[in-house]
Amino acid sequence: MIYFDNGATSFPKPRGVVEAVHQALTRYGANPGRSGHDLSIQTSAKVYEVREAAAKLFGVEDPSEVVFTSNCTHAINIALKGLLQPGDHVIISDLEHNAVLRPIHALSQKGVEYDIANTYGRCRKTLDSFYRLIRPNTRLIACAHASNVFGIRQPIEELAMLCRDKNLLFLVDAAQSAGVLDIDAPCMGIDFLCTAGHKGLYGPSGTGLLITALGSSLSTLMEGGTGSFSANYEQPLDMPDRLESGTLNTIGILGLGAGIRFVRERGPAQIYRHEMRIAKEILHHLKRMPQIVLYTPDFDEGSHLPVLSFNIRGMSSEQVIEALSRQGFALRGGLHCAPLAHKKMGTLEQGTVRISVGAFNTREQALMLCEAIKKTCCSS
Amino acid sequence: MGNATILISSVTAAMRAQRLLEQRGIRSYIRKIANHPKLGGCGYGLEIAGDLTSALYLLQAANIRILGIL
Numbered sequence: 039m040i041y042f043d044n045g046a047t048s049f050p051k052p053r054g055v056v057e058a059v060h061q062a063l064t065r066y067g068a069n070p071g072r073s074g075h076d077l078s079i080q081t082s083a084k085v086y087e088v089r090e091a092a093a094k095l096f097g098v099e100d101p102s103e104v105v106f107t108s109n110c111t112h113a114i115n116i117a118l119k120g121l122l123q124p125g126d127h128v129i130i131s132d133l134e135h136n137a138v139l140r141p142i143h144a145l146s147q148k149g150v151e152y153d154i155a156n157t158y159g160r161c162r163k164t165l166d167s168f169y170r171l172i173r174p175n176t177r178l179i180a181c182a183h184a185s186n187v188f189g190i191r192q193p194i195e196e197l198a199m200l201c202r203d204k205n206l207l208f209l210v211d212a213a214q215s216a217g218v219l220d221i222d223a224p225c226m227g228i229d230f231l232c233t234a235g236h237k238g239l240y241g242p243s244g245t246g247l248l249i250t251a252l253g254s255s256l257s258t259l260m261e262g263g264t265g266s267f268s269a270n271y272e273q274p275l276d277m278p279d280r281l282e283s284g285t286l287n288t289i290g291i292l293g294l295g296a297g298i299r300f301v302r303e304r305g306p307a308q309i310y311r312h313e314m315r316i317a318k319e320i321l322h323h324l325k326r327m328p329q330i331v332l333y334t335p336d337f338d339e340g341s342h343l344p345v346l347s348f349n350i351r352g353m354s355s356e357q358v359i360e361a362l363s364r365q366g367f368a369l370r371g372g373l374h375c376a377p378l379a380h381k382k383m384g385t386l387e388q389g390t391v392r393i394s395v396g397a398f399n400t401r402e403q404a405l406m407l408c409e410a411i412k413k414t415c416c417s418s
Numbered sequence: 419m420g421n422a423t424i425l426i427s428s429v430t431a432a433m434r435a436q437r438l439l440e441q442r443g444i445r446s447y448i449r450k451i452a453n454h455p456k457l458g459g460c461g462y463g464l465e466i467a468g469d470l471t472s473a474l475y476l477l478q479a480a481n482i483r484i485l486g487i488l
Contacts, residue, residue: 071429073441074450080430084449086433266428271461276427276483 040403041368045186045214045345051297053341055240058296062289069285071265074084075338081288088295089278095298096231096249097222105248105281106291110213111230113248117209118180120256121222121230124149126177129168130305130417131157131192132382133185134141136375138211142180150176154378159341160193168197180208183215187374187390188334188383189317190418202408207252213237214343216247216311217301221413223249229393238309239301240397241294244287253277260284302398313344313395316404320393324410329415333383333390347383347390350411355389361417362391365410368397369393422470423449423463424477425456432462435482442476444468453483456486463488 041049062084067076070085089101099106107113118141122128128145130138132154140151153171155163168179179201184191194210201208209230212221215240229252235245250256254275261273261285274280301309314384321337324330331349334342350358355371362369372389373380380386393407426432432448439446445467452460466473470487477484 074452079448080452082429083433089430090437101434212448264428266461267458268461269453272429278430279428297442 039366039368040406042393042395042403042407043370044396044399045374045392046131046370047234048238048240048396049291050333050398051242052240052300053301054296055293059289059293063290065336066288066292070288071286072263074377084295085288085291088291088298091295091302092247092249092266095198095302096216097225098249098251099224100251102277103249103251103252103253103279104252106245106286107235107248108244108287109246110211110232110234111246113121113246114180114209114211115249116140116248116259117232117256118145119229119259120281121207121252122150122177125151125175127151127153127173127175128178128180129153129155129176130179131155131181131378132188133157133192133379134180134182134376135213135379136213136377138180138182139378141229143227151173157190157192160191161194164193164292165196165200169200172204172206176204176206178209180209180211182211182213183219183221184343184345185376185379186214186345187347187376187379187392188336189214189337191341191343195226200228201229209342214345218313218343220306235290235294235297239294241296242290245290245294248281253281256281258283264352264381282302282307288369309397312342312397313341313399314339314342314403315344316395316399317344317346317393318406319404320408321346321402323405327412327415329418330411333385344395345392347358347385347392348417349385349388350415353414357392358391358414361414362407362410365413367407367410419466421467423451423465423488424470424473424484424488425451425454425461425463425484427457427461427485429462431482432464434480435464435477438476438482438488439466439468444473444476446473451488454478454488461485469483475488478480
């Protein structure tokens with residue numbers, strides 16, 4: 039099976055991740071931050087190393103600002119539900135994943151208001167669109183770094199400046215961009231950086247990160263054991279304990295640490311260039327197939343991530359996925375949990391076939407995929 | 419008399435403190451402290467194998483919350 043579904047989760051994982059997971063299961067089996075025996079302290083030290091590595095990757099000085107979550111959705115929920123109060127207003131983009139849309143919509147049932155900004159890529163028009171929706175009670179802009187369906191990047195740096203200028207907080211859903219784009223959260227003015235650990239950071243499933251200096255001020259989504267202030271009935275204010283109740287996913291976290299090492303060794307910029315070369319090669323071939331419908335024909339470095347969507351005329355996206363699966367290719371079809379993005383692009387009914395490139399994909403695989411798509415077109 | 423132990427809330431803060439002291443040449447050991455009133459229950463301590471005054475100064479300068487000294 040040739041895998042082009044890295045937007046859902048990256049596969050294969052680097053060898054170091056497999057080894058780290060094995061080591062976590064066989065060597066660092068104690069509960070970190072709970073006991074005082076050597077193995078617990080050693081396990082805590084390994085977990086802390088991952089916190090340091092994540093902090094460094096995202097430009098954060100204090101590793102206590104790194105919260106381990108079970109995925110990006112979890113991180114977004116902690117931030118949104120911990121921050122927003124009835125009467126607050128939020129602006130999101132028209133490309134958001136349900137990870138942002140659904141918690142915001144759920145909060146709107148409790149008195150939080152929201153608007154959806156039309157976006158046009160990394161340009162002034164997008165910025166103006168957000169600007170026009172700002173109200174006196176606007177508290178937050180929450181925006182995906184890039185669309186998980188169409189790879190379209192948002193003007194994150196400019197939106198951060200707008201937030202600073204208007205005294206708003208800024209949340210970035212970096213599920214698709216972390217590990218592919220350089221992100222320095224404090225420098226870029228991101229108050230809440232949310233990401234998956236199992237996509238571009240190459241960790242195991244069940245890992246995610248929330249990076250924030252504002253953790254102590256958030257209400258908690260979950261309370262429970264933290265190994266600290268254990269006689270107190272109230273959840274501690276200290277970070278990351280405030281937002282990390284219950285036993286940590288040590289196995290996932292140590293695997294994530296190895297994934298972050300892999301990314302840092304190669305460098306996000308190099309990974310991005312490699313993946314974009316492959317994505318552009320695929321696009322070049324798809325453009326020459328008359329049955330193919332493309333949604334991002336001007337796909338380019340700087341404006342897109344290596345994620346692209348297409349359809350074949352006369353076939354549903356799921357039929358295409360099945361046909362490609364029979365030929366040995368793993369892609370995703372359907373709505374990709376992003377109804378706003380599909381509504382924007384007119385694909386809410388049909389969905390799309392998504393190609394999401396990873397660090398281990400090769401040009402040869404891309405050419406084989408294009409041949410398989412061509413064959414599928416001919417059979418339609 | 420044994421080494422002094424600086425009481426710190428969590429294992430993450432203790433790890434951060436230990437790293438910081440290491441960088442300044444002060445060795446320390448992380449110990450679990452069970453149910454101490456200054457910790458509001460269980461927490462962690464940093465046993466200092468070096469100059470306590472310097473260690474306290476460094477940790478305070480790094481905004482690491484010190485809850486007491488044993």
